[in-house]
Amino acid sequence: MSTQAPHLTAAQEHSLRDIFPGDSLLLAPEQTLIFATDAGRRMGTPLAVVRPRTEAQVVELLRLAQLEHLPIYARGRASNQVGACVPAKPGIVVSLLHMNRILDIADDDFVAEVEPGVVTADLQRAVEARGLFYPPDPASIDISTIGGNVATCAGGMRALKYGVTREYVLGLTAVLPGGKVLRTGGRCHKNVVGLDLTRLFVGSEGTLGIVTRIALKLLPLPQATATLLAGFGSMEAAMHGVRRIFRAGILPVALEFLSPEVLDCVARRQTPPWPDSVRGALLIRLDGSRESLPLEIRRMHDALHTTGDTSAGAPGNEPPVWSAHGVGHDEEEPLWAMRRGISPSTYLVRPNKIGEDVAVPRGRLLDALTGIRAIADAHDLPILTYGHVGDGNIHVNIMYDGADPAEVTRADAATVEVMRLVRSMDGTLSGEHGVGMAKTEFLHLQLSPLETELMRQVKHSFDPLGIMNPDKAY
Amino acid sequence: MSTDTTPKSTDSTNGDTQVDPPDQPRACLLCGQCTAVCPAFLTTGQEELSPRAKHLVFAALRDEPGRLGLKPARELADRCLSCGRCAAICPQGLSVPQALAALRAKHPNWQQWLWKQWIEHGRLLWPALAQMTRVVPGAVVPEGVQHMLRSAAAMLPPPPPAPWIVADRTAPDTLRDDPDATQAATRGDAARPPAMLFAGCTARRIRPRWQDTARALLRWLGHPAPAQGNEHDFTCCGSTLEHAGIPDAAATARARNLDAWRAAGRPLLVTFCATCHHGLAEYPGHADLDWQDGEREAWAAALRPLSTLWNGAVFRVTDDAPAQPEASAPAPVRYHQPCHRKGTDPDAVWLRALLGSRMRAPGGVNCCGMGGVLQLAAPDLSRTVADACWNGLLPERATTKADTTPPTSPTPPVTTEITVLTGCSGCTLQLAATAPAGVRVFHWLDVVGLPQS
Numbered sequence: 059m060s061t062q063a064p065h066l067t068a069a070q071e072h073s074l075r076d077i078f079p080g081d082s083l084l085l086a087p088e089q090t091l092i093f094a095t096d097a098g099r100r101m102g103t104p105l106a107v108v109r110p111r112t113e114a115q116v117v118e119l120l121r122l123a124q125l126e127h128l129p130i131y132a133r134g135r136a137s138n139q140v141g142a143c144v145p146a147k148p149g150i151v152v153s154l155l156h157m158n159r160i161l162d163i164a165d166d167d168f169v170a171e172v173e174p175g176v177v178t179a180d181l182q183r184a185v186e187a188r189g190l191f192y193p194p195d196p197a198s199i200d201i202s203t204i205g206g207n208v209a210t211c212a213g214g215m216r217a218l219k220y221g222v223t224r225e226y227v228l229g230l231t232a233v234l235p236g237g238k239v240l241r242t243g244g245r246c247h248k249n250v251v252g253l254d255l256t257r258l259f260v261g262s263e264g265t266l267g268i269v270t271r272i273a274l275k276l277l278p279l280p281q282a283t284a285t286l287l288a289g290f291g292s293m294e295a296a297m298h299g300v301r302r303i304f305r306a307g308i309l310p311v312a313l314e315f316l317s318p319e320v321l322d323c324v325a326r327r328q329t330p331p332w333p334d335s336v337r338g339a340l341l342i343r344l345d346g347s348r349e350s351l352p353l354e355i356r357r358m359h360d361a362l363h364t365t366g367d368t369s370a371g372a373p374g375n376e377p378p379v380w381s382a383h384g385v386g387h388d389e390e391e392p393l394w395a396m397r398r399g400i401s402p403s404t405y406l407v408r409p410n411k412i413g414e415d416v417a418v419p420r421g422r423l424l425d426a427l428t429g430i431r432a433i434a435d436a437h438d439l440p441i442l443t444y445g446h447v448g449d450g451n452i453h454v455n456i457m458y459d460g461a462d463p464a465e466v467t468r469a470d471a472a473t474v475e476v477m478r479l480v481r482s483m484d485g486t487l488s489g490e491h492g493v494g495m496a497k498t499e500f501l502h503l504q505l506s507p508l509e510t511e512l513m514r515q516v517k518h519s520f521d522p523l524g525i526m527n528p529d530k531a532y
Numbered sequence: 533m534s535t536d537t538t539p540k541s542t543d544s545t546n547g548d549t550q551v552d553p554p555d556q557p558r559a560c561l562l563c564g565q566c567t568a569v570c571p572a573f574l575t576t577g578q579e580e581l582s583p584r585a586k587h588l589v590f591a592a593l594r595d596e597p598g599r600l601g602l603k604p605a606r607e608l609a610d611r612c613l614s615c616g617r618c619a620a621i622c623p624q625g626l627s628v629p630q631a632l633a634a635l636r637a638k639h640p641n642w643q644q645w646l647w648k649q650w651i652e653h654g655r656l657l658w659p660a661l662a663q664m665t666r667v668v669p670g671a672v673v674p675e676g677v678q679h680m681l682r683s684a685a686a687m688l689p690p691p692p693p694a695p696w697i698v699a700d701r702t703a704p705d706t707l708r709d710d711p712d713a714t715q716a717a718t719r720g721d722a723a724r725p726p727a728m729l730f731a732g733c734t735a736r737r738i739r740p741r742w743q744d745t746a747r748a749l750l751r752w753l754g755h756p757a758p759a760q761g762n763e764h765d766f767t768c769c770g771s772t773l774e775h776a777g778i779p780d781a782a783a784t785a786r787a788r789n790l791d792a793w794r795a796a797g798r799p800l801l802v803t804f805c806a807t808c809h810h811g812l813a814e815y816p817g818h819a820d821l822d823w824q825d826g827e828r829e830a831w832a833a834a835l836r837p838l839s840t841l842w843n844g845a846v847f848r849v850t851d852d853a854p855a856q857p858e859a860s861a862p863a864p865v866r867y868h869q870p871c872h873r874k875g876t877d878p879d880a881v882w883l884r885a886l887l888g889s890r891m892r893a894p895g896g897v898n899c900c901g902m903g904g905v906l907q908l909a910a911p912d913l914s915r916t917v918a919d920a921c922w923n924g925l926l927p928e929r930a931t932t933k934a935d936t937t938p939p940t941s942p943t944p945p946v947t948t949e950i951t952v953l954t955g956c957s958g959c960t961l962q963l964a965a966t967a968p969a970g971v972r973v974f975h976w977l978d979v980v981g982l983p984q985s
């Protein structure tokens with residue numbers, strides 16, 4: 059073990075102090091401790107934490123960092139679960155929470171311009187007060203920032219109808235290593251001039267530069283929403299339900315799946331509204347005008363109950379055995395609160411979990427779920443599956459007891475098998491949580507050597523010394 | 533992939549209710565849910581003040597002694613308002629105030645001692661502090677003490693406003709909706725069940741008016757005082773002492789309160805302060821109390837906020853309600869929801885029904901900044917939190933950018949006098965101490981009157 063903990067030189071510290079006065083520079087280990095980690099629970103080494111308020115400070119910082127070869131870690135609310143903002147190599151953490159102004163909401167342009175530290179739910183409330191709509195809604199909406207959402211291309215429940223963060227980023231300003239300021243894209247809803255550098259930053263996990271300003275596309279706020287919880291007799295029946303909804307030409311806002319294991323889990327925490335015969339459920343949200351919504355609910359109901367389509371006679375092609383619905387926020391909320399309660403209740407099954415968020419082409423969903431169940435049986439571990447099934451995005455929670463070495467080994471083996479299964483279906487290792495540090499070891503399953511090489515070259519043109527969030531993401 | 537770990541518990545299937553031994557606390561998942569509600573973090577944007585940062589510091593102090601300096605770690609952790617919001621949202625049930633209490637209990641110092649003095653000798657000290665504000669010139673007092681003095685100044689009761697919410701008539705015909713009353717009725721006595729008032733330190737020592745009005749309301753509602761027992765036997769609810777790191781004093785206080793309730797024959801236990809109520813509601817979880825069989829449940833059922841006892845009684849807003857200067861329109865009323873009011877706030881429900889659109893309450897996290905020991909440990913943070921709270925209560929004053937203000941919310945004239953009502957003793961004092969000019973702060977009991985008989 060090294061006796062000399064990594065630290066900044068006196069000159070580096072001095073330079074930082076010049077740029078970041080008062081408590082916008084943290085050096086004490088008690089204060090910097092939390093900046094070593096994020097919701098993925100890996101630990102790194104913050105040499106210092108800085109809190110810029112202006113773009114000029116970020117420019118100065120990245121000039122210094124380039125000169126001194128200091129690794130730089132942009133940080134929003136640190137809600138990512140993959141170690142994406144952990145200072146794995148000792149370096150400087152840049153907390154963007156003091157750059158949190160909503161700069162402009164333009165009703166006629168349908169554009170909002172924000173600083174990166176704005177909390178997503180705050181932006182949504184601000185635009186909705188004006189009849190506008192910013193759809194991306196990760197479950198972490200109250201605890202994540204727009205900057206973080208952009209850098210991870212956050213998805214959410216509404217992605218099925220409205221798409222993910224990528225679809226809403228029109229332009230941005232980013233400060234690059236060395237202090238150059240890149241302004242790319244703009245406020246136009248369409249723009250095909252040149253390579254799309256704006257979207258290159260979307261999902262880049264802080265590896266190219268620090269985003270300091272973002273222009274986002276807005277939509278008109280839908281008038282009304284309604285939610286339906288449909289309970290089926292089996293997982294297969296629920297999956298047939300998904301197919302019938304799309305076949306009927308309905309595009310719900312959200313379409314979430316709850317496996318039988320997850321339903322049991324919820325039932326351990328609260329008395330569930332559904333009867334025991336429910337062994338798989340779909341949670342479906344629709345939106346539209348007040349007049350059209352009742353019609354849409356009717357269509358949805360018919361689609362779920364009319365099993366005489368092309369897959370008639372297929373095993374499990376059965377209508378729901380139970381359902382409940384709510385119209386408007388107050389009636390819908392209990393249904394969604396139940397959905398949000400899933401993640402914490404998973405720990406009632408086993409004290410530890412490995413959480414994956416794989417995605418497969420929509421048509422392969424049932425195959426993927428059946429395959430995952432087989433892996434669970436083979437390894438004798440509970441694997442809980444739920445999630446944004448409308449997008450083919452499944453949360454796979456492999457539950458185990460960390461105190462039991464045999465279970466740990468089996469959980470690791472099951473993880474690899476899930477990854478291989480998903481890849482065999484042309485699926486992706488991550489639908490929304492990203493790679494960070496957590497999935498780098500599996501990247502070869504998905505990215506070809508040519509892709510990896512091109513990605514590294516792209517990074518090199520932005521960040522020749524590799525100081526931006528080094529060794530992460532790709 | 534995220535690898536989340538909960539700590540080992542003897543029965544992992546019972547994670548909801550299990551109380552872990554203090555030296556094996558549940559682990560923080562670093563999930564960040566608590567960052568959505570912590571006023572210390574939200575008002576400063578300083579992540580090192582977030583609950584999860586504090587739990588990480590506690591874990592480091594526990595598991596890696598010597599890694600962090602004890603004094604700076606404590607100074608950082610001390611920057612907490614004891615609002616309890618983190619504990620309410622945390623999937624692991626982790627509470628910063630509880631962890632801090634344990635830390636403070638192990639390392640007592642003068643701040644906690646002083647706070648103890650303040651609570652225990654409140655009768656003497658508060659009026660003395662209030663008196664001092666009149667004689668000590670602000671300039672020579674250190675900032676921390678100055679803030680205390682400002683709070684102390686707020687402790688002098690303001691001239692009482694003429695009551696403008698007047699109890700009009702009880703509703704005997706709806707008595708039967710009240711399970712307690714139904715019980716009483718089946719026992720053959722028509723009256724409401726006996727009730728005992730838990731007024732709390734602040735009311736008892738410096739706002740006796742609240743206590744008097746609350747007692748009068750209980751009588752008016754038909755709740756007799758219990759035949760035996762004495763309200764004066766109640767003492768501090770204990771939660772402030774607990775959080776200040778004086779667990780022995782807190783335990784003694786709890787035991788005395790339980791005894792007083794028992795001695796009175798376990799009547800309804802009525803509160804009008806959200807913080808006292810919260811403190812008392814936690815009693816069943818305290819193993820140090822000598823609970824008898826079924827008594828925890830009886831305590832929980834007996835504990836009632838005053839405003840849940842109306843049971844159909846009718847209140848009226850009178851002509852004495854504050855009006856806009858030179859206009860007949862009523863002046864705006866704002867409601868401050870106390871942090872310790874978890875879930876639905878019955879005071880807010882009642883007042884909203886009574887005052888309609890005239891009363892507004894800001895959404896989101898609004899903490900008054902009182903924060904118990906924090907007043908002594910970090911007056912700057914208390915002030916920052918209070919400022920943010922006022923921006924929420926008075927959006928017309930907040931520094932909003934013109935381009936992001938919704939066009940639908942017209943800015944009311946700043947000349948209007950605004951009344952702020954709340955349902956917590958501590959919030960009332962703190963808000964009164966920090967209120968901008970033109971704003972009057974009251975516990976709602978200050979503005980409630982009984983019919984002249």
Ligand SMILES: Cc1cc2nc3c(=O)[nH]c(=O)nc-3n(C[C@H](O)[C@H](O)[C@H](O)COP(=O)(O)OP(=O)(O)OC[C@H]3O[C@@H](n4cnc5c(N)ncnc54)[C@H](O)[C@@H]3O)c2cc1C
Pocket residue numbers: 096097131132133134135136137138139142143154174195196197198201202203204205206207208209210211212213214215262263264265267268269270490491527563564
């Ligand atoms: C309970 C919970 C639920 C979640 N639900 C979802 C979900 O439904 N959908 C989903 O997609 N994700 C979800 N997540 C993951 C996480 O919330 C998202 O990845 C989110 O976008 C991260 O935002 P953040 O502000 O916390 O960013 P951080 O975690 O702080 O950072 C994430 C990455 O962005 C980079 N970054 C941050 N700001 C900037 C900037 N200004 N410039 C350049 N790079 C930057 C960081 O370096 C890092 O690589 C969830 C997480 C939790 C804890």
Ligand code: SF4
Pocket residue numbers: 559560561562563564565566567583584587621622623624625626
């Ligand atoms: S909510 Fe609880 S578990 Fe989650 S980060 Fe906060 S303290 Fe930790």
Ligand code: SF4
Pocket residue numbers: 569570571572573582583586611612613614615616617618619628629
């Ligand atoms: S008690 Fe309140 S101020 Fe203290 S850490 Fe918890 S949420 Fe923050």
